[in-house]
Every structure is written in structure tokens, then in C-alpha cells.
Amino acid sequence: MTVQASSGNGNSSAGNTSMTLHIPVQFAVNVIIKGMDSSTQYVNFSEKATAAQVIKHSYKVANLAGKALPLNVTFLFPVESGPNFVWLVDSVNSSEKDLVNCSWMLADKTALRNRKQYCSNVGCKVCHCHISSLNKLSAIYFDFSGPAEFRGDLKAKALSFKEEIIKVDYYSSAFISYNTRLYVQIGSIKQEDGSYSEFHNARIKTEAEFMKHPNMVAMITLSCCGGILLFFIFAVIMYKLGCFKSKYKEMMVGEKEGSTEEGERTSEPLCDKEEKKEEKEE
Template sequence: MLTALGRGTFRELPFEKECGEDNICRDHLRVRLDIVGAQFIVVGSYSTLTLEVTLLNADENSYFTVVTYRVPTGLTFRKTSIISSKRRAHIECDDSKNSKYAAVGIVTCDVNHPIFRSNSTIRFNTTFDVASDVEWKSSEEISINATSDNDQRNTMGSFVARRIGVKYEVNVIIKGIESTQYINFSTGNAGEKPVQHVYRVENIGLQSLPVNVTFAIPVKIGPGMSWEQVIVNTSEGNEQDRVLTPESGQTVDWHRLMPSNNSQVCNISTCQVFVYQLQQLKHRSSMVFSLTGLVKWTKPDQVRAQELSLTSYAAVIYNTDKYIHVSQATNQFQQSMVTTSVEIVEEFNSLPIIVGSSIGGLVLLALAAGILYKVGFFNRSYKDKLLEDAGDDGPGGVPAEQLAPDTATA
């Protein structure tokens, strides 16, 4: 065994192996390989892959134990850390011998040098950076092998290989933008009105990919009311892109198309489905889709005033075996909906008010005339008496006989 004595000085120290009565060192190294987190390699910005290794020595002491990883060239060793160990342990890993152009990367980890003792177990994590600028297969193989310098080794369980799927990280979102917010109809008149629902699909990630933009549109809104002649238009596209309308009975993944709490609103008989196939949605790009149609109102006399909702649903759907969204825990940004409020208002009829007002005015006029008649307003003698009473008063309403003496004195 070599040990450092001061800077740049090494000396060989005697080292004795404990190999039992037969003086033959037999170890039995067994390894287990697990993936921490997502059970696949995610290719994206700042992606990592962490492997958990459990190493057990089920026989005599193991000397100069080494665990060797063989990984695809797109994985670069970052760090290793011990999770648990029955005894004090240390581990050192090295990938300096790898060539930049090698098809397979090799990482060697020295475990508890010089002695990994009998019946010892150690668990440790090894983390790799995932390169986004290399060509990946749909799945890659990762293997680990435990070896030592012992004279005899039981190799059963000392080698493990796993094939791991590869998925590309994407960030495609869909949201509703400026659309028709409100329309109304009257209970007395049939009619039709245009409605437009607009969605924007954005690829804000670094990965281009083919996607299907799927729309579900309610055919029937309420009794006598439907959304018809709906057309899907887009701001961009190429000749290879196309719109499909699933035939009746065709399977539609309603769970991916709309939130779970609305999954009973639409089915193949109540909603019309459009699938816009994009051969390639480029990274850092966006597209606008508009759904335009006519809401027709055909039974005005059979429905009372009420408020209805016209809701369309949209989702971006892609191959989940190859791509994974950055927000793995939710579909919130991959689904959207737009709602138009539809109000049926009671038609206002002013004729009863006009007739009622006219009759009321006539009744009041008749009552006034009756009261005047009762007090004798229309009697001629009553009028004359009023005029005589007015003529007996002098200026200022003073009787004439009171003014006569003053006039004589003068």
C-alpha cells in the first residue's frame, strides 16, 4: 500500500489481508440499481439523472472495491453522495479517462479503499448532467459492475444493467385570447348571431415537435339553440398541416382534452371535435386558432328568459412516450377553454301599459267631473251667486257701504 508522506513523497507501507484460515480472500459483491425521481432520462435545459446504488458484501472482506458505471455519452458525471452505511465509509468517483467522442462513458467509483468489510452495506447516489446537444436513442442502457482485487470472487449479482427511456422536455402552452364574450336573443324572435373563440398556442421551450391541437365544440347549447357552421382557421401553417374531424364513434381522449371536472360535459354525440395536426411546431414560435360559427335560435316561443353558457375546449396533445412537459404534475397549461355568455331576455310589450294608462286617465277625469258636479259647479245659479258675491266688494275686497260715509264727508 502506498501512502503520501509530505508533498510529492510516497512510501510503501506493509498491508496484510485478512483472508481466513485458508488464506484465500473470497468476497461476494452484490449491487442494486434504482433511478431517483422520473424513471427516464429527461433531455432539456439543466436536466440531471440520479442513480441510487446499493452495494452489499455478503462474504469475506473485499479489497480495493470498485463500482464501474457504463453510461451513454450524453451523461456527464457531476457528483456522488453517501446515503447510508453500516460503518464509516467513503467513496471517490472519477470519469477523467472518458473521451469526448466515446460512444460510452465510464465512471469508476472507489468504495471504502482499501477494505470494504464483510457483511457491509452502503447506499449512495450518483448524479449525471444530461446533455441536450447530442443525439439520443429512444432508450439507453446503463450498467454497473462491482469488482475487487480479491483472489476469488462470487460474481452472482455483481452486475446490473437497465434500459432507460429517453424523453425530451417541452414547454408548449395554450390559452384563450380575445373572443366573443356576450350575445343575447329575445323570447319573441328567432335569429342567429356570429360567435368567435380564439386560442393561442405557444412553444416557449427549446425543442421543436409535432403536435395535435384538438378542439371540442358543443353542438347543442340549449332547447332550440345550437352552434353551427363552425370553421377552424389559423394564422400560419403549411400544406402538410391539416384539420381532421373524427367520425362518430371514434375514440377521443376527453381527459386530455378538458379538465376532469368538465369531462362529462362533452362526448362524441354532444360535441364536435376538430383536430389540427401540426407537423412541426418550432421552438420560440406561436400560432393563433379561431373557431368561427353561427349561434342559431329557433324556438323563441318555447323558452323563458334565462342565461346559458357556450364553452369550447382546446388542448395541445403530443407523443408522451417521447416528450414530457416541464410542468409534469399538471395539465393546466396544456388545456384551455373559452366561454361566451348567452342570454335569452323577455321581449318587452308596451301595449298593455299604454292601454292601461289611457283607461286610468279617463277614470280620473270622470272622477273629477263627478266631484265638481256634486258641489254644483255646473249649476247656473251657483255661478251667478259667485259673481254677485264678487261684485258687492269694493276695492281691496272691502264692502261698498263701509266706504260711503268717507266719501260724503269729503
């Protein structure tokens, strides 16, 4: 808006006679991004099943009301999560390929500035997607997939006697942005990450588990050795208490002593017997 003042006197050209003011005009929009329930929620691995498994994360970007607008969407995928869990995201598919252009890059935490908390210490794989125009009441879907696995030596210890489970929560993150000078989110409130709506970012979690089985060979071997050792200990204790002494031997000794006494009585001389008889008669 420009305002210009003029008068009929001859000195009208002196000083500022015009002023221009600019009033910014913004279009109200209502765009959101969210994770889909069709994403992979859980995967499990074990020492007997270490092969990589395919994980999928799906996001939806929608324009719920207002004017059509161009958008930028940034997806972050940690290179590594937890103890040696890696997801090799290698592909992205969008439902509107004619409207979407995506590119990949590898970034460390320092390059991500206020979003470095969404990445691991190793860094993130970043996918930048530009939507040329997202029409009113329309949506575009993004599907990311790739093999995931546990790396490194995760075998159970040689003397492990119980089952052990390693749990990892893997998160991918997504953020949308647009020209905030030209468009304004309906009911917008500025968030900590600089966006103007809690619906301008989303995360998807996949739970991964690695199961370590106990060493059954060592468990059986030690159990047998322990059983044999206890058997010998009880045997020694019972022997000390006399539980293994034979009564048959004592019976044989007793019978032998009895037969000896009877033999001595029968072997007395005949004269001695007669003398004892006469003494009894007297």
C-alpha cells in the same frame, strides 16, 4: 445498460451472469395553448333582430422552448348553451395546413369522461387536430367560426310591461396532449384533468344577450283605459260633493220670487190704500 460478469473457473456458466437496466430519457419542452383576444367577445339579439350572427374563436398553440415534437389538440364546443343558444361551428382554419390534420365528431357527455363538465347535456362537437411537428419557438393558430342564434319561442308575454334580457355565457375549450413518456413539460405540475400544466388547456367565452321588448300596444291601451276609468271616478266624487250644481238656476228662482212679492204689493185695491192712509193720519 447491461452488466455481465465472468470468471476463469470452469463453472462460470452457472446462474445469472448478466443484468440489464433501462433508464428513461425525456426531452424537456415548453408548449402552451391560449385563447386569442381577436375572438368574438359579445353578441346581442332582440325580437326585431333574430338573424344568426357569425362567431369566431381563435386559439394559439406555441412551443416556447425545447425540442420540436408532435402534438394532439382537442377542441370542445357545446351543442347548446343556456336557454336555446346554439353555435353551429362548421369550419376550422389553421395557419399551418401542411402540418395540421383535423377531424370532427359529435360526442355525448359520457364519452368525454373527465372532460364532460365542459359540455352541455346534449353533448359536444369535438374537433381533433394532430400537429405532425411543432418546431421550437414556433406557433400555430386555429380559427373556428360559424353562425350562432337563439332558438325557440323567446317572445315577450302578451302583458309584458318591462324590458327583459336573457344572458348566456358560451364557452369553448381546448386541450393539448403529447407523449409524456418521451417529453416532459418544464416545471410541470399534474392538474386535475390529467394534464401536466395549466397552460395545456384554455377556454374562450362569448357573452350572448337576447332582449325582449315590452308590449307597447297593450301598455298604451291599458294606460288609456285606466285614465278614462280614473276620470269617471273623480267625476262621480265631484258630483256627489255638488261641484257640478248650477248657481244660475238658484239666481233665477230668487229673482222670480222677488218679482212676485213686488207684484202683490202693487196690485192692492185703491180703497185699501186710502183707508191705510187715513188710519196713519189719525
